[in-house]
Amino acid sequence: MTHHHQPARAASGVRLTRRATLGGIGAALTLATLPRSAAASVALPQRLVVINMLGGVDGLAMVVPYGDAALAGLRGPLLPPPVGSAGGLFDLGGFYGLTPAMPNLYAMFTANQALAVHAVAPIVPTRSHFLGQNALQGGEGNASGSGWINRLTGLLPTIGGGVEAGVVMGLQTPPIAQGATQFCGWGPSAYPGAANTLAALIETLGASDPLIGGPIQSGFNDHALLQGWINAGGSSKGLSPFAAAMRNAGLFLAASGGPAVAVIETASMDTHSSQVQRLNPLLSDVDAGLGALANAAGAAWASTVVMTVTEFGRTAYVNGSGGTDHGSGFAMLLAGGAVKGGRVLGTWPGLGAGMLLDGRDLQGTTDIRAVAMGVLRDHMRLTPASLATVFPGTGVSPLSGLIA
């Protein structure tokens, strides 16, 4: 993976070369093997990917506010080398530095295709993973029990012959994608498929089941299309499971008749101990996934926004075991060709005396829904009424200026 060594050139190089290549393969595929998708496409070109970093990712380690004088005292043993030294932080404009574990993302920053929002506040102030994830995935004020990405996809137009407007990467449907609108899904396959005649019987028999009928039908109906797009994407050799899933998501989003929205989860961000050893590989993996998705999306990258979310940030101080406990404010990442990047947004509350929430946590100053709603309004072109369907009763204004 050369772009780990040459980040700045990699992102733009990747984007340009793959754009040409994938367009050709995609066109051939559509004509030769997938006639069903030839006339199909999601009506809008905009693409959205949501990465849920389960466990509460440490925003202070991902986007490091090295310009805050109180940081070193709180974080000393967890801090990477400073900007400009070997293996040091990537500078994001003089106050913040990006973790050295994410060179692909840094390349996107320098290409003005990535931004961060810092000191983001969770929807519900809680140090509970489970309450936090429920609020994050459902959206507060939502009485239907559905997830907000599901409500979003319910508003997106699709044209027959393609797959559903939303895709879940993995064998579980996270709550954010649960609800009235059926998603398609893709996970690593471990077994050869059942014969066609039997498959049709299984699908028919299962179709009427209110719990699994929709997923069964979607699984069978979309399988050939999704598999075809993956096969046309070339080898995924050397990619981690997460990066391979990101690559597949990129292929799906780029495909004619593909989904507009992809949801993916990454776990283990709950770094209560030995954080440096545990978190850096995880962030590297996310970074490899971003690179793989950008590669695979090709031309579609230009109209893509990738957004990370999490349930909370972590304590500003280091705990007794080289880790951090559950906190509050965190950092969000936005990447993609549609992002007005190269910046770190948000209002920095400071880490100094008296500024920490309960004397321990970074305060959140920008509601996570303001960021999500800004993306939905300016990128996914949602009307105010549609925004209120996705995030009902928030009293939160969308953040402007996220989208190029």
Next chain:
Amino acid sequence: MTATSNTMQVAQAFNRFGLGGGLTDAIPADPVAWLNTQLQGPDPLANSGISSTYGLYLGNNVLAATTVAARAAAVTSLRNFFSQEQRNFIANALTTQTPFRERLVWFWTNHFAILAGGPVTTGTAGAFVREAIRPHVTGTYTDMLLAVMQHPAMLVSLNNDVSVGPQSPYAQQQQKGGINENLARETLELFSVGLASNFAQADVDALAYILTGWTVSLTGSTAGFIIASDQHQPGAQTLLGVTYPGTVFDGYQALSALATHPATYQLLATKLVTHFVADAPDPADIAVVVRALSQSGGNLAAAAAALIGLANAWLPQTKLRTPLDFVVAAGRAAGTPVTYAAHLAADVAALDQPLWQPPFPNGWPDTAGRWASPAQMMQRTNWANAFSSNYRLTDPAAVTNAALGGLLSTSTASVLARLSSTHDKLTLLFCSPDFQRR
């Protein structure tokens, strides 16, 4: 009772309360009595087999390895042992004649979810079930909670092994050390009073301080749970309004109080009814189980018996099978030999539920939402197809009868009747909504 309703009741006892009907299982004349009998006497596997001391030894070999080669060898030994533990667990699930009791073991193991991720937790995960869960499934919740909180697998999984009182002699001498609140928070939120009790951050801190020094010795004659008094935070702590004096043994009183707290009973009853009745349980059913716990001092056999007595628990097929449920039920119905158990353990992982490795301390989802996904359904279909190819010489009618008995729907029966090959019949059986539910 009519013959039909008895057949339905037997199938419900097998599937809802048990692990799925087995190919050679005897049909109980009285399913309710059959279930209640399983709550009598000890679990023969409690504290059996290889103790967690061996897992600590294997885990420590990885942690203490000084060369790449030594580490690789230690990792191989550890992985092999972990596979053996998984295999034994699945093999027992395939053959047990007390499947209701075994489902309770599964339930409580998922309730006290450890993550077999690092060397110590990987080495001790199997022993955790035998030592902390099995002995107490029909005992008191207090005893189970205490056993769990003194087990290396839990102490390491949620980092209490490295939680040190900042004013302890050890921290003063070493000029370092502080609490790690992970286990304390999850004990309050998941293992006892729950969020509904509105516990505060101060309660998390207090329980964390109370439990400082509850750690694990990896080697030598002390290998296992120890209370390192030099790491214990001195001074009184107030937890949920009760003040504890500050001794290293306060944890026993504090955990006992948590285990028998009314809010804990509410949390446990809600989880039990969700597992045994429906994803959206009826509050009246929860109240019945709360009463059983309250009146028995938190006796888990009493709670289990109360579940059997719930009319709603006998409404068929309200629950979607998890991958573990699905694979084991298919194995039991098909008469899968225990020599195949390692394969089934790998299959459960391929369906996204690797044994003892849930990503979060709240365990694997116990409701349908996450599992009812297109990719999950495709993987189940393709797995069923591969699995069924091993049973071409088995009588498909016998497997179907074992799996569903009186719960076989007319629609599934009619499709089965149209198929000729055993392989196809079994594949379709396992993919049917009848079988995907329990």
